[in-house]
Amino acid sequence: MYNIVTLQKKGQSLPDLTLVMLGAGSSTRFNQRVKKQWLRIDETPLWLFATQNLQQLSSFQHIIVTTSPDEHFYAQKFSDTITFVKGGETRQESLANALLHVKTTYVLVSDIARACIDQAMIDRILDEKEHADCVVPYLTVVDTVVYEEQTINRDQIKLIQTPQLSRTDMLKKALQTGTIYTDDSSAIKAMGGKVVYVLGNPEAKKLTCKEDSATISCLKAPSSNIFVGYGFDVHAYEEGKVMMLGGVEVHPTTGFKAHSDGDVAIHALIDALLGAAGAGDIGELFPDCDPRYKNVDSKLLLKEVCAFLAKVGFEIVHCDVCVMAEFPRLSAFKDKMRFCLADIMELSPIHVNVKATTTEKLGFVGREEGVAVSATATLKYYDWTNV
Protein backbone atom coordinates (compact mmCIF):
# COMPACT_ATOMS: atom_id res chain seq x y z
CA MET A 1 0.00 0.00 0.00
CA TYR A 2 1.26 3.47 -0.68
CA ASN A 3 1.47 6.15 1.96
CA ILE A 4 1.80 9.88 1.65
CA VAL A 5 5.46 10.65 2.40
CA THR A 6 5.44 13.67 4.73
CA LEU A 7 7.16 16.73 3.34
CA GLN A 8 9.58 17.25 6.18
CA LYS A 9 11.59 14.58 7.96
CA LYS A 10 11.83 15.41 11.71
CA GLY A 11 14.40 18.13 12.48
CA GLN A 12 15.44 18.52 8.84
CA SER A 13 15.56 22.05 7.35
CA LEU A 14 13.95 22.11 3.94
CA PRO A 15 15.93 23.36 0.93
CA ASP A 16 14.86 26.47 -0.97
CA LEU A 17 13.33 24.15 -3.57
CA THR A 18 9.84 23.37 -4.88
CA LEU A 19 8.93 20.23 -6.82
CA VAL A 20 6.54 20.68 -9.75
CA MET A 21 5.18 17.48 -11.27
CA LEU A 22 3.47 17.91 -14.64
CA GLY A 23 0.53 15.54 -14.96
CA ALA A 24 -2.15 17.41 -16.88
CA GLY A 25 -1.53 15.93 -20.30
CA SER A 26 -4.13 14.35 -22.58
CA SER A 27 -2.25 11.06 -22.91
CA THR A 28 -3.19 11.02 -26.60
CA ARG A 29 -0.29 8.95 -27.87
CA PHE A 30 -0.89 6.42 -25.08
CA ASN A 31 -4.13 5.73 -26.91
CA GLN A 32 -5.97 3.81 -24.17
CA ARG A 33 -9.23 4.49 -22.29
CA VAL A 34 -7.07 4.90 -19.19
CA LYS A 35 -4.82 7.96 -19.18
CA LYS A 36 -1.19 7.13 -18.50
CA GLN A 37 -1.05 9.32 -15.39
CA TRP A 38 -3.73 7.07 -13.87
CA LEU A 39 -2.06 3.71 -14.45
CA ARG A 40 -1.79 2.04 -11.05
CA ILE A 41 1.62 0.94 -9.84
CA ASP A 42 0.39 -1.49 -7.21
CA GLU A 43 -2.13 0.78 -5.44
CA THR A 44 -0.63 4.12 -6.55
CA PRO A 45 -1.54 6.17 -9.62
CA LEU A 46 1.50 6.92 -11.80
CA TRP A 47 1.41 10.67 -11.08
CA LEU A 48 1.64 10.01 -7.33
CA PHE A 49 4.15 7.19 -7.78
CA ALA A 50 6.46 9.53 -9.72
CA THR A 51 5.97 12.27 -7.13
CA GLN A 52 6.66 9.99 -4.16
CA ASN A 53 9.73 8.59 -5.91
CA LEU A 54 11.27 12.06 -6.10
CA GLN A 55 10.22 12.76 -2.50
CA GLN A 56 12.33 9.78 -1.49
CA LEU A 57 15.34 11.20 -3.38
CA SER A 58 15.26 14.80 -2.15
CA SER A 59 13.44 17.09 0.27
CA PHE A 60 11.20 19.86 -0.96
CA GLN A 61 9.67 22.90 0.69
CA HIS A 62 6.55 22.54 -1.43
CA ILE A 63 5.15 20.02 -3.91
CA ILE A 64 2.85 20.99 -6.76
CA VAL A 65 1.14 18.63 -9.20
CA THR A 66 -0.67 19.81 -12.33
CA THR A 67 -3.79 17.86 -13.21
CA SER A 68 -6.31 17.92 -16.04
CA PRO A 69 -9.24 20.12 -14.91
CA ASP A 70 -11.77 17.25 -14.97
CA GLU A 71 -9.52 15.06 -12.80
CA HIS A 72 -8.59 17.85 -10.38
CA PHE A 73 -11.28 17.01 -7.79
CA TYR A 74 -10.25 13.36 -7.77
CA ALA A 75 -6.49 13.90 -7.54
CA GLN A 76 -7.03 16.14 -4.51
CA LYS A 77 -8.49 13.16 -2.66
CA PHE A 78 -5.09 11.42 -2.71
CA SER A 79 -3.11 13.93 -0.66
CA ASP A 80 -3.51 16.83 1.75
CA THR A 81 0.15 17.88 1.51
CA ILE A 82 0.40 18.35 -2.26
CA THR A 83 -0.84 21.52 -3.96
CA PHE A 84 -2.88 20.59 -7.02
CA VAL A 85 -3.03 23.08 -9.89
CA LYS A 86 -5.24 22.79 -12.96
CA GLY A 87 -3.14 22.35 -16.10
CA GLY A 88 -3.49 24.08 -19.43
CA GLU A 89 -3.65 23.18 -23.11
CA THR A 90 0.14 22.72 -23.36
CA ARG A 91 2.86 21.41 -21.08
CA GLN A 92 4.24 24.95 -20.92
CA GLU A 93 0.85 26.40 -19.93
CA SER A 94 0.55 23.82 -17.18
CA LEU A 95 4.03 24.72 -15.99
CA ALA A 96 3.21 28.43 -16.03
CA ASN A 97 0.08 27.74 -13.94
CA ALA A 98 2.18 25.82 -11.43
CA LEU A 99 4.88 28.51 -11.27
CA LEU A 100 2.29 31.00 -10.00
CA HIS A 101 2.40 29.01 -6.74
CA VAL A 102 6.21 28.65 -6.49
CA LYS A 103 7.82 30.87 -3.84
CA THR A 104 11.25 29.20 -3.57
CA THR A 105 14.44 30.33 -5.34
CA TYR A 106 14.74 27.03 -7.17
CA VAL A 107 12.19 24.75 -8.80
CA LEU A 108 12.60 21.15 -9.91
CA VAL A 109 10.19 20.38 -12.76
CA SER A 110 9.49 16.84 -13.88
CA ASP A 111 7.05 14.95 -16.08
CA ILE A 112 4.95 12.43 -14.19
CA ALA A 113 5.52 10.35 -17.33
CA ARG A 114 9.15 9.96 -16.24
CA ALA A 115 8.56 7.96 -13.09
CA CYS A 116 11.82 6.05 -12.74
CA ILE A 117 14.40 8.61 -11.61
CA ASP A 118 17.30 7.35 -9.48
CA GLN A 119 19.32 8.95 -6.67
CA ALA A 120 22.50 9.32 -8.69
CA MET A 121 20.67 11.25 -11.41
CA ILE A 122 19.02 13.57 -8.91
CA ASP A 123 22.36 14.12 -7.15
CA ARG A 124 24.04 15.05 -10.45
CA ILE A 125 21.30 17.64 -11.03
CA LEU A 126 21.32 19.07 -7.50
CA ASP A 127 25.13 19.28 -7.44
CA GLU A 128 24.97 21.88 -10.23
CA LYS A 129 22.19 23.95 -8.65
CA GLU A 130 24.40 27.01 -7.86
CA HIS A 131 26.22 26.90 -11.20
CA ALA A 132 23.38 27.40 -13.69
CA ASP A 133 20.03 28.99 -14.44
CA CYS A 134 18.84 25.54 -15.52
CA VAL A 135 20.33 22.10 -14.92
CA VAL A 136 19.07 19.49 -17.34
CA PRO A 137 19.73 15.75 -17.69
CA TYR A 138 20.38 14.28 -21.11
CA LEU A 139 21.27 11.07 -22.85
CA THR A 140 23.81 10.65 -25.60
CA VAL A 141 22.97 9.04 -28.90
CA VAL A 142 24.55 5.70 -29.75
CA ASP A 143 23.01 5.23 -33.19
CA THR A 144 23.97 6.86 -36.45
CA VAL A 145 21.76 9.89 -37.00
CA VAL A 146 20.40 11.07 -40.33
CA TYR A 147 18.80 14.51 -40.45
CA GLU A 148 17.04 15.56 -43.67
CA GLU A 149 18.78 12.75 -45.57
CA GLN A 150 22.20 13.84 -44.29
CA THR A 151 24.23 11.90 -41.72
CA ILE A 152 25.10 14.29 -38.90
CA ASN A 153 27.53 14.17 -35.99
CA ARG A 154 25.70 12.28 -33.27
CA ASP A 155 28.17 13.53 -30.66
CA GLN A 156 26.48 16.92 -30.92
CA ILE A 157 23.05 15.51 -30.06
CA LYS A 158 21.52 15.44 -26.57
CA LEU A 159 18.27 13.67 -25.76
CA ILE A 160 16.75 15.87 -23.06
CA GLN A 161 15.06 14.40 -20.01
CA THR A 162 13.46 15.63 -16.80
CA PRO A 163 13.59 16.53 -13.91
CA GLN A 164 15.07 19.92 -14.74
CA LEU A 165 16.26 22.29 -11.99
CA SER A 166 15.83 26.00 -12.69
CA ARG A 167 16.12 29.33 -10.94
CA THR A 168 12.45 30.10 -10.50
CA ASP A 169 12.72 33.76 -11.54
CA MET A 170 14.55 32.82 -14.75
CA LEU A 171 12.05 30.12 -15.66
CA LYS A 172 9.08 32.41 -15.03
CA LYS A 173 10.68 35.08 -17.21
CA ALA A 174 11.60 32.58 -19.95
CA LEU A 175 7.97 31.45 -20.25
CA GLN A 176 6.71 35.00 -20.78
CA THR A 177 8.07 35.44 -24.31
CA GLY A 178 5.03 33.89 -25.98
CA THR A 179 7.13 31.18 -27.64
CA ILE A 180 6.07 27.61 -26.84
CA TYR A 181 8.96 25.36 -25.84
CA THR A 182 8.80 21.62 -25.24
CA ASP A 183 10.95 21.85 -22.13
CA ASP A 184 12.26 24.29 -19.51
CA SER A 185 15.92 24.33 -20.60
CA SER A 186 15.01 25.36 -24.18
CA ALA A 187 13.11 28.37 -22.85
CA ILE A 188 15.90 29.45 -20.53
CA LYS A 189 18.58 28.93 -23.19
CA ALA A 190 16.53 30.99 -25.66
CA MET A 191 16.67 34.00 -23.34
CA GLY A 192 20.41 33.64 -22.83
CA GLY A 193 20.29 31.80 -19.54
CA LYS A 194 23.08 29.46 -18.51
CA VAL A 195 22.15 25.81 -19.03
CA VAL A 196 24.29 23.05 -17.55
CA TYR A 197 23.83 19.54 -18.90
CA VAL A 198 24.33 16.50 -16.72
CA LEU A 199 24.09 12.83 -17.56
CA GLY A 200 20.58 11.43 -17.29
CA ASN A 201 19.50 7.81 -17.13
CA PRO A 202 17.85 5.60 -19.79
CA GLU A 203 15.56 4.37 -16.99
CA ALA A 204 14.13 7.92 -16.86
CA LYS A 205 12.44 7.21 -20.18
CA LYS A 206 9.20 9.09 -20.75
CA LEU A 207 6.08 6.89 -20.84
CA THR A 208 4.49 8.11 -24.06
CA CYS A 209 3.02 5.16 -25.99
CA LYS A 210 1.47 2.03 -24.47
CA GLU A 211 4.40 -0.07 -25.69
CA ASP A 212 6.78 2.01 -23.54
CA SER A 213 5.29 0.61 -20.34
CA ALA A 214 6.95 -2.77 -20.90
CA THR A 215 10.38 -1.15 -21.20
CA ILE A 216 10.33 0.92 -17.98
CA SER A 217 11.37 -1.51 -15.29
CA CYS A 218 10.33 0.40 -12.15
CA LEU A 219 6.68 0.30 -13.22
CA LYS A 220 5.11 -2.67 -11.45
CA ALA A 221 1.71 -4.22 -12.10
CA PRO A 222 -1.45 -2.84 -10.47
CA SER A 223 -2.82 -4.37 -7.29
CA SER A 224 -5.40 -7.11 -7.78
CA ASN A 225 -7.50 -5.75 -4.94
CA ILE A 226 -11.20 -5.13 -5.56
CA PHE A 227 -13.11 -2.13 -4.24
CA VAL A 228 -16.73 -2.07 -3.09
CA GLY A 229 -18.85 1.06 -3.04
CA TYR A 230 -22.32 1.70 -1.61
CA GLY A 231 -24.95 4.15 -2.79
CA PHE A 232 -28.32 5.23 -1.42
CA ASP A 233 -30.84 7.71 -2.79
CA VAL A 234 -34.46 8.76 -2.25
CA HIS A 235 -36.90 10.71 -4.43
CA ALA A 236 -40.47 11.74 -3.67
CA TYR A 237 -43.21 11.08 -6.22
CA GLU A 238 -44.38 13.89 -8.47
CA GLU A 239 -47.50 13.75 -10.62
CA GLY A 240 -47.33 14.82 -14.23
CA LYS A 241 -43.85 13.40 -14.89
CA VAL A 242 -42.70 10.20 -16.53
CA MET A 243 -41.11 7.81 -14.03
CA MET A 244 -37.65 6.68 -15.13
CA LEU A 245 -36.07 3.93 -13.02
CA GLY A 246 -32.92 2.05 -13.90
CA GLY A 247 -32.93 3.80 -17.26
CA VAL A 248 -36.39 2.43 -18.10
CA GLU A 249 -39.78 4.20 -18.23
CA VAL A 250 -41.88 2.44 -15.60
CA HIS A 251 -44.85 4.83 -15.28
CA PRO A 252 -46.19 7.42 -17.74
CA THR A 253 -47.69 10.00 -15.37
CA THR A 254 -46.20 9.60 -11.88
CA GLY A 255 -42.51 10.42 -11.82
CA PHE A 256 -40.10 11.81 -9.23
CA LYS A 257 -39.53 15.26 -7.82
CA ALA A 258 -35.94 16.03 -8.90
CA HIS A 259 -33.62 18.44 -10.72
CA SER A 260 -32.75 15.69 -13.18
CA ASP A 261 -35.13 13.06 -14.60
CA GLY A 262 -35.17 11.68 -11.05
CA ASP A 263 -33.92 8.17 -11.86
CA VAL A 264 -33.21 7.32 -8.24
CA ALA A 265 -31.89 3.85 -9.12
CA ILE A 266 -29.20 5.25 -11.42
CA HIS A 267 -28.34 7.90 -8.83
CA ALA A 268 -27.79 5.25 -6.13
CA LEU A 269 -25.74 3.20 -8.60
CA ILE A 270 -23.60 6.23 -9.52
CA ASP A 271 -22.90 6.83 -5.82
CA ALA A 272 -21.91 3.19 -5.41
CA LEU A 273 -19.52 3.40 -8.39
CA LEU A 274 -17.98 6.67 -7.16
CA GLY A 275 -17.79 5.26 -3.65
CA ALA A 276 -15.80 2.24 -4.83
CA ALA A 277 -13.33 4.59 -6.55
CA GLY A 278 -13.08 6.94 -3.58
CA ALA A 279 -14.35 9.68 -5.88
CA GLY A 280 -16.93 11.23 -3.58
CA ASP A 281 -20.58 11.37 -4.59
CA ILE A 282 -22.95 12.28 -7.41
CA GLY A 283 -23.49 15.78 -5.98
CA GLU A 284 -19.78 16.58 -6.43
CA LEU A 285 -19.84 15.62 -10.10
CA PHE A 286 -23.34 16.79 -11.03
CA PRO A 287 -24.49 19.55 -8.64
CA ASP A 288 -28.31 19.69 -8.47
CA CYS A 289 -28.09 23.48 -8.79
CA ASP A 290 -26.28 23.29 -12.14
CA PRO A 291 -28.65 24.22 -15.01
CA ARG A 292 -26.79 21.79 -17.28
CA TYR A 293 -28.41 18.92 -15.40
CA LYS A 294 -32.00 20.25 -15.33
CA ASN A 295 -34.21 17.31 -16.45
CA VAL A 296 -31.06 15.50 -17.63
CA ASP A 297 -31.38 11.87 -18.68
CA SER A 298 -29.60 10.06 -15.83
CA LYS A 299 -28.41 7.41 -18.29
CA LEU A 300 -26.09 10.12 -19.69
CA LEU A 301 -24.76 10.79 -16.20
CA LEU A 302 -24.07 7.08 -15.69
CA LYS A 303 -22.29 6.93 -19.05
CA GLU A 304 -20.14 9.92 -18.06
CA VAL A 305 -19.25 8.30 -14.72
CA CYS A 306 -18.28 5.04 -16.47
CA ALA A 307 -16.02 6.97 -18.86
CA PHE A 308 -14.44 8.82 -15.92
CA LEU A 309 -13.78 5.56 -14.05
CA ALA A 310 -12.12 4.04 -17.13
CA LYS A 311 -10.03 7.18 -17.61
CA VAL A 312 -8.71 7.09 -14.05
CA GLY A 313 -7.81 3.42 -14.23
CA PHE A 314 -10.81 1.37 -13.03
CA GLU A 315 -12.88 -1.46 -14.48
CA ILE A 316 -16.40 -2.21 -13.23
CA VAL A 317 -16.75 -5.80 -12.01
CA HIS A 318 -20.30 -6.09 -10.68
CA CYS A 319 -23.22 -4.08 -9.30
CA ASP A 320 -26.38 -4.83 -7.34
CA VAL A 321 -29.36 -2.45 -7.08
CA CYS A 322 -32.23 -2.78 -4.61
CA VAL A 323 -35.34 -0.64 -5.21
CA MET A 324 -37.63 -0.08 -2.20
CA ALA A 325 -41.08 0.94 -3.45
CA GLU A 326 -44.74 0.22 -2.76
CA PHE A 327 -45.60 1.67 -6.17
CA PRO A 328 -45.35 0.81 -9.06
CA ARG A 329 -44.90 -2.96 -9.25
CA LEU A 330 -41.48 -3.51 -10.79
CA SER A 331 -41.29 -7.23 -11.48
CA ALA A 332 -42.00 -6.67 -15.16
CA PHE A 333 -39.24 -4.08 -15.44
CA LYS A 334 -36.32 -5.58 -13.51
CA ASP A 335 -34.75 -7.39 -16.43
CA LYS A 336 -35.22 -4.38 -18.72
CA MET A 337 -33.36 -2.29 -16.14
CA ARG A 338 -30.58 -4.87 -15.87
CA PHE A 339 -29.98 -4.98 -19.60
CA CYS A 340 -30.22 -1.21 -19.94
CA LEU A 341 -27.69 -0.60 -17.16
CA ALA A 342 -25.40 -3.40 -18.36
CA ASP A 343 -25.36 -1.86 -21.83
CA ILE A 344 -24.35 1.54 -20.46
CA MET A 345 -21.65 0.06 -18.21
CA GLU A 346 -20.47 -2.32 -20.96
CA LEU A 347 -20.93 -5.25 -18.57
CA SER A 348 -22.35 -8.71 -19.06
CA PRO A 349 -25.98 -8.51 -17.81
CA ILE A 350 -25.17 -11.21 -15.27
CA HIS A 351 -23.00 -8.64 -13.51
CA VAL A 352 -25.89 -6.22 -13.06
CA ASN A 353 -28.46 -7.36 -10.52
CA VAL A 354 -31.73 -5.49 -9.85
CA LYS A 355 -33.94 -6.31 -6.86
CA ALA A 356 -37.25 -4.74 -5.85
CA THR A 357 -39.02 -4.90 -2.51
CA THR A 358 -41.80 -3.17 -0.61
CA THR A 359 -41.30 -2.03 2.97
CA GLU A 360 -44.51 -3.74 4.14
CA LYS A 361 -46.30 -0.35 4.30
CA LEU A 362 -43.70 0.89 6.77
CA GLY A 363 -42.07 4.33 6.64
CA PHE A 364 -42.20 6.93 3.85
CA VAL A 365 -41.88 4.20 1.22
CA GLY A 366 -44.78 2.27 2.78
CA ARG A 367 -46.86 5.46 2.84
CA GLU A 368 -46.19 5.83 -0.89
CA GLU A 369 -44.47 9.19 -0.42
CA GLY A 370 -41.44 8.18 -2.43
CA VAL A 371 -38.92 5.53 -3.48
CA ALA A 372 -35.59 4.59 -1.91
CA VAL A 373 -32.79 2.71 -3.67
CA SER A 374 -29.60 1.21 -2.30
CA ALA A 375 -26.82 -0.08 -4.53
CA THR A 376 -23.39 -1.65 -4.35
CA ALA A 377 -20.68 -1.65 -7.00
CA THR A 378 -17.40 -3.51 -7.26
CA LEU A 379 -14.38 -2.16 -9.13
CA LYS A 380 -10.89 -3.38 -9.88
CA TYR A 381 -7.87 -1.64 -11.36
CA TYR A 382 -7.41 -1.82 -15.12
CA ASP A 383 -4.53 -4.21 -15.61
CA TRP A 384 -2.35 -2.35 -18.11
CA THR A 385 0.29 -5.09 -17.93
CA ASN A 386 -2.12 -7.61 -19.41
CA VAL A 387 -3.14 -5.98 -22.71
Ligand SMILES: Nc1ccn([C@@H]2O[C@H](COP(=O)(O)OP(=O)(O)OP(=O)(O)O)[C@@H](O)[C@H]2O)c(=O)n1
Ligand atom coordinates in the same frame (compact mmCIF):
# COMPACT_ATOMS: atom_id res chain seq x y z
N1 LIG B 1 -1.10 20.27 -21.22
C1 LIG B 1 -0.18 19.45 -20.67
C2 LIG B 1 0.55 18.54 -21.48
C3 LIG B 1 1.46 17.69 -20.87
N2 LIG B 1 1.62 17.76 -19.52
C4 LIG B 1 2.54 16.84 -18.87
O1 LIG B 1 3.83 16.96 -19.46
C5 LIG B 1 4.48 15.68 -19.45
C6 LIG B 1 5.05 15.38 -20.82
O2 LIG B 1 3.99 15.41 -21.74
P1 LIG B 1 3.61 14.13 -22.66
O3 LIG B 1 4.45 12.97 -22.35
O4 LIG B 1 3.51 14.59 -24.05
O5 LIG B 1 2.15 13.81 -22.07
P2 LIG B 1 0.80 14.04 -22.85
O6 LIG B 1 0.70 15.46 -23.29
O7 LIG B 1 -0.29 13.51 -21.97
O8 LIG B 1 0.99 13.07 -24.10
P3 LIG B 1 0.32 13.25 -25.54
O9 LIG B 1 1.16 14.30 -26.25
O10 LIG B 1 0.49 11.88 -26.13
O11 LIG B 1 -1.10 13.66 -25.35
C7 LIG B 1 3.45 14.64 -19.05
O12 LIG B 1 3.74 14.21 -17.74
C8 LIG B 1 2.12 15.39 -19.13
O13 LIG B 1 1.17 14.93 -18.17
C9 LIG B 1 0.93 18.68 -18.72
O14 LIG B 1 1.10 18.72 -17.48
N3 LIG B 1 0.03 19.52 -19.32
Ligand SMILES: C[C@](O)(CO)[C@H](O)COP(=O)(O)O
Ligand atom coordinates in the same frame (compact mmCIF):
# COMPACT_ATOMS: atom_id res chain seq x y z
C1 LIG C 1 10.04 17.75 -21.26
C2 LIG C 1 10.44 16.55 -22.07
O1 LIG C 1 10.13 15.37 -21.37
C3 LIG C 1 11.94 16.59 -22.32
O2 LIG C 1 12.29 15.57 -23.22
C4 LIG C 1 9.72 16.50 -23.43
O3 LIG C 1 10.02 17.65 -24.16
C5 LIG C 1 8.21 16.43 -23.25
O4 LIG C 1 7.64 16.38 -24.55
P1 LIG C 1 6.10 16.05 -24.66
O5 LIG C 1 5.73 16.04 -26.11
O6 LIG C 1 5.40 17.12 -23.87
O7 LIG C 1 5.98 14.68 -24.07
